[in-house]
Amino acid sequence: MARVQRDGGDDSAPTTELPAVRGQGPPAVNGRANGRGAPIPADKARVIPEAAVARLAVYLRVLSGMAEQGAVTVSSEELATAAGVNSAKLRKDISYIGTYGTRGVGYEVDVLTSEIERVLGLTRQQKVAVVGIGNLGHALANYGGFPGRGFPVEALFDVDPDLIGIPVGGLPVNHIDDIPDICATRAIAIGVIATPPTAAQAVCDRLVEGGVHCVLNFAPVVLGVPEHVEVRKVDLAIELQILSFHVARNAEQRASRRTAAARASSNGEVV
Amino acid sequence: MARVQRDGGDDSAPTTELPAVRGQGPPAVNGRANGRGAPIPADKARVIPEAAVARLAVYLRVLSGMAEQGAVTVSSEELATAAGVNSAKLRKDISYIGTYGTRGVGYEVDVLTSEIERVLGLTRQQKVAVVGIGNLGHALANYGGFPGRGFPVEALFDVDPDLIGIPVGGLPVNHIDDIPDICATRAIAIGVIATPPTAAQAVCDRLVEGGVHCVLNFAPVVLGVPEHVEVRKVDLAIELQILSFHVARNAEQRASRRTAAARASSNGEVV
């Protein structure tokens, strides 16, 4: 199962700048077959499915845990079970970004890590701004997991005068009127919206004005944005409601099974 | 207009062993005698697609906003644009739960609201427990949006002795050793895990022990659970990485377009 090879404690360098493609080896034996470590089918502009991108990020996290434990290679089966997916799906996901495995052996942990980081754009740090430093905003600003993964929080904004200037997580809070300026000058790549829903659209507009192309929205509203801006939403109430649906469905199934059982047991008897 | 908010990528639940009873498409004409407000096609397999459930929750929120503004009826087109989806998709989603519209008019806001609430199991309150009262746990415990939507937070847990007994959001923090007992006695339906990743699996096991069938997990780990337990995860780092991927992809596209343009212009071609 989760067999880890302990071999030479390597310091896992988190920020690998180079793709570390080892393609310079022998020329391809076959015109069609690609050697080991093919970056991507060069001419074929392969579009990675959205669902696969999400899973690649999961693989990346699992890989980093394995690297810390000294694993050098990992098979698709191991990685898949650790990530909670089917191994065929994992291999297909990886095949979208190239062929980095060795048949009969598996994947080199560090190679796979760098390649996934490359396609996810994690070789360059993506600066983050958080708007709305309330309950949720505080948690996000204080969270150490983002800078550690290449997402430094570099600006905080709120409208509350009592908050302006106060440092949160080592960073002072700015006024939302400064969003366009500060985002532009600091080259913020991702804006996180943690304001009340009523303020979310206005905040989003200012982020876009400041040149932010990606928005992560925690407010339960549908944001309107220009074509080139990417919005993802995290709606906790909806997550709870989806869970609630499953509760209801299971309860219903149990009830109908109970009814069926009762009917069966009273079979032949007039009710 | 063409401003659409992409839905958050839904995770494939690690426990996808759904038998998915088939048997759709008997040549029998489906019930024609449904007057207005047919609850559901009684015999027909009532499997609502997962993706549709998530959207129904969105419609519900939009509907509640419309009801507050005094709207009595709403057309699929209005509701769809407000929810950021295609109107045909909206109608199909609603058709999964029954036929509650009036042709030529639209849907009655309150009727549609109750029906969606019914299928989502929101007629009964689902009690929630939060484990791990740190940054994120505090925000969740203090958040007023959950009780207001039928998800009262009725238990808090942590391992930190300094926190035990302290009230957060009006509710005292209990020790994690009491999770099974308290969850069972208070009939907790949903457990929210906001502990460090290392503690998440142990916490999850205790929640299951306490009879909790639904878990919302904020810790970046893959949880192993019995068959009958439903887990949804919210992984903010992965959301950021997906956004990062789009940054990278767009940058790449722009770069290649620039290259192509440069080539074209140096080629004497008119762009």
Next chain:
DNA sequence: CGGATTTTGTGCACGCATTCACAAGCGGCT
């Protein structure tokens, strides 16, 4: 050196989800 063994990469089939397009149905108007 050849065969056994292991594991990748992917062709293929299937099922779910999305979107289109339109008949059916309903209310209002004449």
Next chain:
DNA sequence: AGCCGCTTGTGAATGCGTGCACAAAATCCG
């Protein structure tokens, strides 16, 4: 009453994602 315009509900087509199954590599071993 009968027609007309509007909107729903849904068959059908298309596209996407998933998982199986297997050939193609690569290593190991005798």
